[in-house]
Amino acid sequence: MTGHLVLAADPMLAGDIGQVEVLLTLAKVVVAFAFLLVAVMLMIWFERKLLGGMHQRFGPTIAGPFGVLQTMADGIKLFFKEDLVPDRSDRFVFKLAPYLSLIPAFLAFAIIPLGGDFNSRAGEVEWWGRITYLQVADPPVGILLFLAMSSVAVYGVMLAGWSSGSKYPLLGSVRASAQMVSYEAALGLAVASIVLVTGGLSTHDMVVAQAAEGYFGIIPRWNIIVTGLVPFIVFAIAGTAELNRPPFDLVEAEQELVGGFHTEYSSIRFALFFLAEFMNTITMSAIIVTLFLGGPSGPALVSEIGGFGIAWAWGVVWFFIKLFVLLFCFVWMRATLPRFRYDQLMNLGWKLLIPVALGWFLFLVSLEVGRDRGWNTMAVTLVTLVTFGLAGLLLAQAVRWGRRSGDHSGGGGGSGETAAQADEPVGKEV
Amino acid sequence: MAEAVFAVAAVLMLAGAIGVVASRNPVHAALFLVQTLIGVALLFILNDAHFLAAVQVVVYAGAIVILFLFVIMLLGVDKAEELRVEPIFGQRPLAAVVGAALAAVLGTVILTTADVLSGIRQSGGERALDGEATDIERMGRVLFGEFAFAVEITAALLTIAVVGAVVLTRRAARSDGAPAGSGSG
Numbered sequence: 341m342t343g344h345l346v347l348a349a350d351p352m353l354a355g356d357i358g359q360v361e362v363l364l365t366l367a368k369v370v371v372a373f374a375f376l377l378v379a380v381m382l383m384i385w386f387e388r389k390l391l392g393g394m395h396q397r398f399g400p401t402i403a404g405p406f407g408v409l410q411t412m413a414d415g416i417k418l419f420f421k422e423d424l425v426p427d428r429s430d431r432f433v434f435k436l437a438p439y440l441s442l443i444p445a446f447l448a449f450a451i452i453p454l455g456g457d458f459n460s461r462a463g464e465v466e467w468w469g470r471i472t473y474l475q476v477a478d479p480p481v482g483i484l485l486f487l488a489m490s491s492v493a494v495y496g497v498m499l500a501g502w503s504s505g506s507k508y509p510l511l512g513s514v515r516a517s518a519q520m521v522s523y524e525a526a527l528g529l530a531v532a533s534i535v536l537v538t539g540g541l542s543t544h545d546m547v548v549a550q551a552a553e554g555y556f557g558i559i560p561r562w563n564i565i566v567t568g569l570v571p572f573i574v575f576a577i578a579g580t581a582e583l584n585r586p587p588f589d590l591v592e593a594e595q596e597l598v599g600g601f602h603t604e605y606s607s608i609r610f611a612l613f614f615l616a617e618f619m620n621t622i623t624m625s626a627i628i629v630t631l632f633l634g635g636p637s638g639p640a641l642v643s644e645i646g647g648f649g650i651a652w653a654w655g656v657v658w659f660f661i662k663l664f665v666l667l668f669c670f671v672w673m674r675a676t677l678p679r680f681r682y683d684q685l686m687n688l689g690w691k692l693l694i695p696v697a698l699g700w701f702l703f704l705v706s707l708e709v710g711r712d713r714g715w716n717t718m719a720v721t722l723v724t725l726v727t728f729g730l731a732g733l734l735l736a737q738a739v740r741w742g743r744r745s746g747d748h749s750g751g752g753g754g755s756g757e758t759a760a761q762a763d764e765p766v767g768k769e770v
Numbered sequence: 771m772a773e774a775v776f777a778v779a780a781v782l783m784l785a786g787a788i789g790v791v792a793s794r795n796p797v798h799a800a801l802f803l804v805q806t807l808i809g810v811a812l813l814f815i816l817n818d819a820h821f822l823a824a825v826q827v828v829v830y831a832g833a834i835v836i837l838f839l840f841v842i843m844l845l846g847v848d849k850a851e852e853l854r855v856e857p858i859f860g861q862r863p864l865a866a867v868v869g870a871a872l873a874a875v876l877g878t879v880i881l882t883t884a885d886v887l888s889g890i891r892q893s894g895g896e897r898a899l900d901g902e903a904t905d906i907e908r909m910g911r912v913l914f915g916e917f918a919f920a921v922e923i924t925a926a927l928l929t930i931a932v933v934g935a936v937v938l939t940r941r942a943a944r945s946d947g948a949p950a951g952s953g954s955g
Contacts, residue, residue: 430795430797433797433798433801479820480820480821480904480905480906481820481821481823481824481906484821484824484825484828485824487824487828487832488824488827488828488831488832490832491827491828491831491832491833491836492827492831492832494832494836495804495836498836498839498843499797499801502797502839502843510843513843514840514843514844517836517839517840518840521832521833521836521837524832524833528828541821541906
């Protein structure tokens, strides 16, 4: 009965459901879960070591070779520390909040294709006579599950701050929820471009579409190229903001808010927030790989060893290489960029990223329609870009007028870009 | 299988709904509302409306209730309400009347179905979302084909509401140098 429940929730194994399917699904869940936990452990070490290198210091060195067991030592220490629940806190919500952060981070990872041979078999692998994909689930809503999980994750941060019954966490969590809700819009619009060129929501279909024959024989057909780089940049920036990672970590700006939303948390509950943060970083990188960088697709250099087909394993290898590059970039950004101010963050999100993402999406739509109707691609491009140029000028003008009538000191800013960098303090925001 | 999922979803939703009404703390009430909304999403999945389920979570749980919570936290009303004094005169008797009317409507809807036990309104017949394609594609065709005009009107209405809210809450420039609310969040 349990087996039926497990598999009924998994649409990729349609048809008769036997023991093998149940075991296969369970194995996939366990492997993905274990992978994520180990990856988080290594990621924390990697980030500290790399930051250390970039700051001209050593980073962790003591626990294990190159300090690789540092995270485990920290975890054990946190586990045995005293668990404090503040007197003025809302006890149930206070205890619930860390899990609301952690569980969405796990669930979103389920839709990521981790491997498979996308050159000849469209990502299918055949194990024990069953054809399946190397991903935990391929639900019909696909990438929407990721968006849904990132909106649920807001609750963890928000409730943690509120339930602590103290001022700084509350301010941190109000900031956090405003930031995450704002950037979710830009994130969704960037995803919409991908959905448009793929023609579906399933993450597996997205990878299949990107594994197709590229341009000139060497340039891959990755969405970063197909959609023209802009959605990728918007997604990467909005994703960083969604993760509350530097340079957008205003949620835990130490100078202003002590520790931000988790100031009152200690011991294992704090560790859960920490875990969720890094898990989200890995999931977000994996999502970027899936959406824009072709996921596990790539050439299978050696397709079999001693009669065993290992073409699927190359998918895993390519996936990890791409994931690693992105994680490196996240750490690099943290080490390089100073933190944004809150009004700069909001201006960037609302006045630059959302209009650009929306405009680019409409541009891609008009290209698609033009291709459908057989219009001249150059003419369509030109007309659309001129229209958007005019719309952009109008928007910039509106922002300038709005600022002039709202704030007598006036403000520069002709284009959307300078408007986003304008630096008048905005009094109303938290 | 379907019955089991329905039972779980129904318990979730009903418990959430009672919680919304019964809890004194507005933040707890909002959380119970989220529970109910997630139960509704489960029912959508049970009926193969996967897209609606995802949108339910993204829009209702992810945006609308977050805004509720935002307002509750910003206004600092997150404490038990004083319930002995009626805030608006005549509100409670009126609530009872309206509640009874709603119960009557729901009762009529349930009792006049073709099959009272299962609640099926009519058997057979082509409905808008029937067909071979995925639910997303069918819904897209219905919304942007048959009801394109209604969608556009709704979009215009929402835009007007947003612009109106900004215009109404925006303070005019003052001469003493204090920045007027140019809130962008």
